[in-house]
Amino acid sequence: MQIQFLGTGAGMPSKARNTSAIALKLLDEIGAVWLFDCGEATQHQILHTNLKPRKIEKIFITHLHGDHIFGLPGFLSSRSFLGGDEPLTIFGPKGLEDFVRQALTISGTHLTYELEFREIQEGIIFEDQNFTVKCQKLKHVVPCYGYRIEQKDLPGKLDIDEARKQGVPFGPLLGKLKAGEDVVLDNGQVVKSASLLSESQKGWIVTILGDTKYCQQSIDLSENADVLIHEATFDRGTEKLAAQYGHSTNVEAATVAKQANVKYLLMNHISARFMKKDVELLESDARLVFENSKIVSDFSLFQWRNNQIILEEDLNVD
Structure with missing residues (x-):
């Protein structure tokens, strides 16, 4: 399993950060990629990676704010142009299908593959022999969800x-x-x-939260996760302002990680007002609460290996 961040900014794109999009690369497990949110110009970001659009078989949308969905019509169209004919399923809140269908219809866009929408509600929204995906509503200014992806235990090794x-x-x-x-x-x-078999190997758990203020739901969804991806739109000392806009501070994200007993915290959805020196402070402040905290950048690539999340690649934020 790998996690690659395609957009880590909040609200609108900046020179350093694009809008929200995260690729969960399950190439070793099932030969596919799952995309979480698809902000404006996500397809442009993909061009700077080795991701193949046809490999993206599922998209999970947290909520309907533009910085999380405006990239969908363009990506879906380009996936056709690039020869993608494998079916694609999009999970998301009520209204998502109307938005996408109207954009495709009005623009006269024809897709070469089957597109399926699944309107989500709290609970298990997907399960197969490899994974279970659960979602829960968070605390934002519009309906917004977080996702918990659980890999099922793997069989032991054969002697x-x-x-x-x-x-x-x-x-x-x-x-x-x-x-x-x-x-x-x-x-x-x-x-x-x-x-002849060794003990089964425990599967990993990744929690990916949408925009949210600090809340119990975030803790519940993240309980004992190996990796928690949590927004950090605001900084320490601005908790009241963050809550007013339905967002969290870096310290609140770290608090969720600590209370949920996760292994690693990766923070995204960073406001454009923060410069590089500010980002370093955001990270160090979070580490005072939860040591394994990191502010991620666009194109940061993490590898899950030997029960550890390892940074493979990173681009400096200017």
Whole structure:
């Protein structure tokens, strides 16, 4: 799993930060990418990465403010031009489908792939054999949701050497053992999968919050997450102003991370009024509350490896 930030600014694009968009790259797990929010010019940001639009199979929208959805019509159109014909599903609040359909209809845009919309409500909104996605309403000035993505536990590793000693040949039987099935050899011997598999590996949990003021819902949605992505539109000492606009400070984001017992906090949705020196202070103030805090930049790329989130690439914010 990788997380790449395509836009980390608040409200409108600036020279340093584009509007909100996050790519959850699940290429190793399922060969696909999930996009969270799609602010203006997200497709331009993608051009500076190795992301392939056709690989984006799901889009999750937190709320209907323009800095989170104005990039959708352009991205959807370009995905067609680039040869994308795989179906795409968009999850989001009521009204999202009307916005997108009207933009595509009025502009005469024809898509080469099936587009499906799923209007979200609190609870589990998607589940398959690999993942569960839950959402919960946050505290913003319009209906806004946060998403919790849980990877299901992975099967343990198969001791192939021991399996071979027990007479299991290379081929499909090894695959069945790895899948947890017992197998019967040609000589009638039963080989137990449990005797050859290590303990299952716990899946990761990523929580991606939309715009919100400090609230219990953020803590609940983030409980024991490996990675929490939380907005930090305002800075320390401006909590009342932040709440008035339905936003959080860096310190409030760190407080949520601490109270929810997460492993890592990545802060985005940074106001354009903050310069590079201010961003460094935002981060250091947050770390006084929660040590594993980081302010991210556009194109920051994080890799989940050995139960740690590791920064692979970053661009300095000027």
